[in-house]
Amino acid sequence: MNLHTRQSRRRFINGALATTGMLGLVTPFDRSDARGSSPIDGGALATFRAQLKGRLVLPTDAGYEAARRVYFWNPDTEKRPALVVRCAHVDDVRHAIAFARTHALEVAVRGGGHSPMGWGTSNGLVIDMAGMNLVTIDPATRTARVDAGALGGEVMRQAGRHGLAPVVGQCAGVGAAGVTLGGGLGWLSGLHGAACDNLLAARVVTADGTLLSVDAERNPDLLWGLRGAGANFGVITSFDCRLHSLGPVTAGDIHYPVREARSVLRLFREFMAEAPDAFQATLNLTPGERGVFVQLCHAGESAEAERLLRSLRAIAAPAKDMVRRQEFADLAGRQPTGTADADFRCVATAYRHELSDEVMNVVLDRLAEAPASTVIGISHYMHGELCRVASDSTAFPLRQSGGVHIRFGADWNDPGLAQRLMPWASEASRLLRASSGERIYANYQSHAGKGSAEAVYGSNHARLVALKNTYDPSNVFRRNSNVEPTSA
Ligand SMILES: Cc1cc2nc3c(=O)[nH]c(=O)nc-3n(C[C@H](O)[C@H](O)[C@H](O)COP(=O)(O)OP(=O)(O)OC[C@H]3O[C@@H](n4cnc5c(N)ncnc54)[C@H](O)[C@@H]3O)c2cc1C
The missing domain is CATH 3.30.465.10 (Uridine Diphospho-n-acetylenolpyruvylglucosamine Reductase; domain 3)
Structure with a gap:
């Protein structure tokens, strides 16, 4: 698609979503997320721009559309930042924080922009670190x-x-x-x-x-x-x-026809329960022709990998087997499971302490009703060294062996599909989330509300509140799995 067509489509998308009332679009300087924001005058902006070694992108600048986007771009995550600061030096970060505080702009900090909640963007000021990447x-x-x-x-x-x-x-x-x-x-x-x-x-x-x-x-x-x-x-x-x-690893994907979903899911559970520390795999289930596929990596001897893979290869005739010996760094070239250049994406997630029959049944039911261009992923089977570390020795507490992370993802180009795909994903995750004692993995957090910080940090939460009171008592940094300070 050429640039012109893409921009026209983007204008159409914004217009369509705005008229359906899905976006709550704001004018460039309406900082509706900011608390008690004060107007920014041109002089303050000019001074700020002059302080920066990196680049300031305003809504009127060329490149603004790209600068405000994050990976999961959809009616829930779309924002119109008042300013995007493309930092080139530590001092830019300092100036950006000071500017945001002076003008009461909500701060978003962006690295790779992959947060499911779209926390890397905001209607306030975005501190974009992408340019500092050595x-x-x-x-x-x-x-x-x-x-x-x-x-x-x-x-x-x-x-x-x-x-x-x-x-x-x-x-x-x-x-x-x-x-x-x-x-x-x-x-x-x-x-x-x-x-x-x-x-x-x-x-x-x-x-x-x-x-x-x-x-x-x-x-x-x-x-x-x-x-x-x-x-x-x-x-x-x-x-x-x-x-x-680390020497070479055995890694790649094994694909099965979608009709084998139930047996592959069962085997995946048995297999992962016995898997050595060096093995990790993600099971992806799609309704389309990509079917069911396991992405795996074994960071050990080739002979052990071949022995392990025997059962994965025997469960059903693989439609495609792309597992091979390769350098670990080669995995950096692997594509994510979705469409590379989709206009929109969403994901809804759930963490469960085990891959129980109930979880498997919900997953298979949702797969049966899955719209095209969706994927259900079961990943990061919790085992090995990860689970030997005590849950209070770092702020990250999820250390239970056998736990799994489940995600319901979709990507699309037609803006009208949001109304179908986003509810499919969020309903699926709601069905899987525990009705009490829910736990959330910060990096996959896809919903927030009362009690979600406790669900993320568990028994580490109280200690984190004390730290937050010390280091960020005004909660300047809140577009994250947010620990609210008692002093804010
Ligand atoms: C395709 C895909 C694959 C993924 N695979 C994995 C995986 O294998 N394992 C896993 O654990 N997670 C995975 N994730 C989740 C991912 O780790 C989290 O979404 C992570 O927070 C993304 O970081 P980011 O910098 O890309 O995103 P951003 O949206 O830029 O940032 C995410 C959060 O971190 C904060 N942040 C980023 N940089 C800084 C900084 N320099 N200083 C302070 N705060 C900062 C942001 O403010 C925001 O709250 C995946 C996500 C996607 C979309």
């Missing part, structure tokens, strides 16, 4: 220094050049900082824990503009909080993480 590997200490805008895939690629691997998310396009700050479940979590367990140090600009160094000696209380609740305390401008030596 990754430096120190092979001697097996660590990486990662600027906040770097994507997980880039950390994989850079580390891979030294025979090393990070724990980051399974999708290369996810922000390395974003995934780490919310916990971080990846292919290597069974062997090496969550991404946040491998977080060693960070530089953080807090709400009052202070640049803090955080590690085991300096501000260790904050290091604990960054490991799972990190978006709450400031803007992380860079961080250091542990890397792991």
Whole structure:
């Protein structure tokens, strides 16, 4: 599609959604999310622009449409920021926070922009870290220094050049900082824990503009909080993480016809219950011709992988088997399960402590009614090192063996489809969410309301409130799995 057609379509989309009242569109400087905002005069904007080493994007600027977008773009997440600050230096972050506070603009911090809630955008001021994306590997200490805008895939690629691997998310396009700050479940979590367990140090600009160094000696209380609740305390401008030596892995997808969904799901449960720490897999179920497919990675010996895969290959005749021996960093080239250039996307999620019969039945029922261009994913089977770490040793508490993360995703281009696809996803997740004692994984949080912070942080919540009172008492950083300070 050429640019003109795309822009025309975008204008149509905005118009269509606005007239159906789905978006609650605001004019460029109507900061309806801001609390008691004060007008921005041209002089203040000019001074702010002059302070920045990076770029300020305003609603009237070319590039604004792209600058305001995030990955999950839909009527619930669409915003019109008053300003997007494309940071090029730590000082830009400081100036942006100060400007937002002076003008009472809601702050959104964006890394890779993959939050299901669209937390990387806002009607206020967006601090976009994408331009600060350097990754430096120190092979001697097996660590990486990662600027906040770097994507997980880039950390994989850079580390891979030294025979090393990070724990980051399974999708290369996810922000390395974003995934780490919310916990971080990846292919290597069974062997090496969550991404946040491998977080060693960070530089953080807090709400009052202070640049803090955080590690085991300096501000260790904050290091604990960054490991799972990190978006709450400031803007992380860079961080250091542990890397792991890793040779080739066995990885790829095995596809089955959709009629085999029930038997593959059953086998997947049995298989994952016995899987070694080095193995991780995601089961995707789609109603379309892509059928059912398992994406997997075994970070160990080839012979063990072949032995493990025997049962996955025998359960039904695979329609396609693309598993092969490859470098771990090659997985950074793997595409997410949806359509790469879809105009709209949504996801609704649920976490369950086990893949019970009841869960499987709900999943299969929803698959039977799934509209085209939807996918149901069952991922991050909780096991291994991830679950050996005590749930209070980091802010990220979800450490129960056998737990699974279930997502109902959709993408589409015709704006009218939102009314069909979004309720399908949210209803499916509602059916799976526990009616009491619900737990939520911060990185997959797709709904928020009373009690959701407790559902995310469990028994760590009270300690996080105390930290929030210290580091962000006015709740400047609230577009996240938000811990509300008692003082706000
Ligand atoms: C296709 C896809 C695949 C995914 N795969 C995985 C996976 O394998 N494992 C997993 O655990 N999760 C996964 N996720 C979830 C993902 O980890 C979270 O959505 C994560 O928060 C995204 O980070 P981001 O920087 O890309 O997103 P953003 O929307 O930019 O940010 C997400 C949150 O982090 C905050 N944040 C980001 N950067 C900073 C910073 N520098 N300082 C302070 N706060 C910051 C934002 O304010 C926001 O609250 C996936 C998501 C998608 C869409």
